[in-house]
Amino acid sequence: MGRIKVCNFGRIMLKIFCWTTVILSIYLILGFTGCYEKWFGGPAGIVKAPVYWLIRAGIGILVESIIFWIGIIMVYATSEQLGIRWRVLGIVCGWIPVAHLVMLHIIIKTVGEEVRMEKMRAKRNLQRKEQRICSTKYPVLMVHGVFFRDFEHLNYWGRIPAELEANGAVIYYGNHNSAAAVRDSAKELAERIHQIIRETGCEKVNVIAHSKGGLDMRAALALTDIAPYVASLTTINTPHRGCQFADYLLGKIPEKQQQMVANTYNAGAAKLGDINPDFLAAVYDLTSEKCSEFNDEIKDNPDIYYQSVGSKLNHPASGRFPLNFTYPLVKYFDGPNDGLVGEESFRWGRNYQFLTVSGKRGISHGDMIDLNRENIKGFDVREFYVQLVAGLKKMGF
Numbered sequence: 001m002g003r004i005k006v007c008n009f010g011r012i013m014l015k016i017f018c019w020t021t022v023i024l025s026i027y028l029i030l031g032f033t034g035c036y037e038k039w040f041g042g043p044a045g046i047v048k049a050p051v052y053w054l055i056r057a058g059i060g061i062l063v064e065s066i067i068f069w070i071g072i073i074m075v076y077a078t079s080e081q082l083g084i085r086w087r088v089l090g091i092v093c094g095w096i097p098v099a100h101l102v103m104l105h106i107i108i109k110t111v112g113e114e115v116r117m118e119k120m121r122a123k124r125n126l127q128r129k130e131q132r133i134c135s136t137k138y139p140v141l142m143v144h145g146v147f148f149r150d151f152e153h154l155n156y157w158g159r160i161p162a163e164l165e166a167n168g169a170v171i172y173y174g175n176h177n178s179a180a181a182v183r184d185s186a187k188e189l190a191e192r193i194h195q196i197i198r199e200t201g202c203e204k205v206n207v208i209a210h211s212k213g214g215l216d217m218r219a220a221l222a223l224t225d226i227a228p229y230v231a232s233l234t235t236i237n238t239p240h241r242g243c244q245f246a247d248y249l250l251g252k253i254p255e256k257q258q259q260m261v262a263n264t265y266n267a268g269a270a271k272l273g274d275i276n277p278d279f280l281a282a283v284y285d286l287t288s289e290k291c292s293e294f295n296d297e298i299k300d301n302p303d304i305y306y307q308s309v310g311s312k313l314n315h316p317a318s319g320r321f322p323l324n325f326t327y328p329l330v331k332y333f334d335g336p337n338d339g340l341v342g343e344e345s346f347r348w349g350r351n352y353q354f355l356t357v358s359g360k361r362g363i364s365h366g367d368m369i370d371l372n373r374e375n376i377k378g379f380d381v382r383e384f385y386v387q388l389v390a391g392l393k394k395m396g397f
Helices: 002-033 035-040 050-078 083-093 099-127 160-166 182-200 212-223 244-252 255-271 279-284 288-297 323-334 381-394
Strands: 140-143 171-173 205-210 230-236 305-311 351-355
Touching (some): 002 035, 002 050, 050 099, 099 160, 140 182, 160 171, 160 381, 182 205, 182 212, 205 381, 212 230, 212 288, 244 279, 244 288, 244 323, 255 279
Parallel strands (some): 140 205
16 A cells, blocks of 8 residues: 555645645735735735745745645656556646646546545455455466466556455466467467466366457367366456457458568567467457357366356447557447457356446456556456456355
8 A cells, every 4th residue: 555655645745735826826916916915914015025025935836846746746656547648648738727727636636536446445355354255265377368478567467466366366377378379379278277286286277368368268178188177267358259350351451461460470479478479370260250160169168167258348439549449340340349359259158247337438358457457437347356256266166
């Protein structure tokens, strides 16, 4: 909570700045016009006592500047919810009369809501600390989707793992390549699960897999020998029936251009740690045609609990780049979607949850893994995963 305390102190300083600026302005106006002398019997106005009032104006402005800069630096340095957008707008609008007041109000309000939510979260976690509601029988393996990797200092799952661990969960990561054919990723994940079993002595793992990671794990369970070591598979916004817009794009883009993009991506991914990355194999395995073939071949294991989660954006403008651009295209081919995957493609397994919020916001493909570390009104992504894992614990997993 150290970050939140600093952030809240900065917010308080900005509120103090607002009120004291109003008081100082009234005081100086009364003084400069001579009203202070007339009404309160104080010093003469600025015409008769210029040095007196100029010194006080200078001191007042200096003190106000110190209060403001302490506050703004603290919130800029510690707030997660301001993001790049509000920080940049704050700097730009800071030089524009009236606009700077509007921006200051937005900053104070945004930071205040962040502080309120984090304090509420900390209190809730403290109250249930002894219950360890996420201490499942088997550890949790979190499997990323396509075009991402598990980095030590840039967690694919945002703030979610820390929240799960705070409630008793034991977390591991897939550590597989960012782009590969489903069957190749399945082999990598099977090896990773065997490694976890060897090193920890646990009997099984609960897998939570996002996007293509869900297909990778389904393949691993059906095509490798790791099924006895997996208790449950929860897929998050996985395109189980593929993405029709991917079929369309791949049919329209010439093979030469496809290969150019693939070569560029593969070269970059290799530098970041991928071993033999294959951009095109990963993309083609997400088409509706390939997924249809995949579903005909890959069958669920009756000894494993399968469940799924999906979400929906309500308006393209609510999605972060590039989902705000892909949303209309996906909607044309796949209907309601999360910016990448159509609603009809999410459902898999015995239990299915479909999530959205009222209004224009909705919940995107990236929101489901806390990609932007954004607090969404009506949807607490961290608490959603806490309850998801708590549910696995209640089922004995």
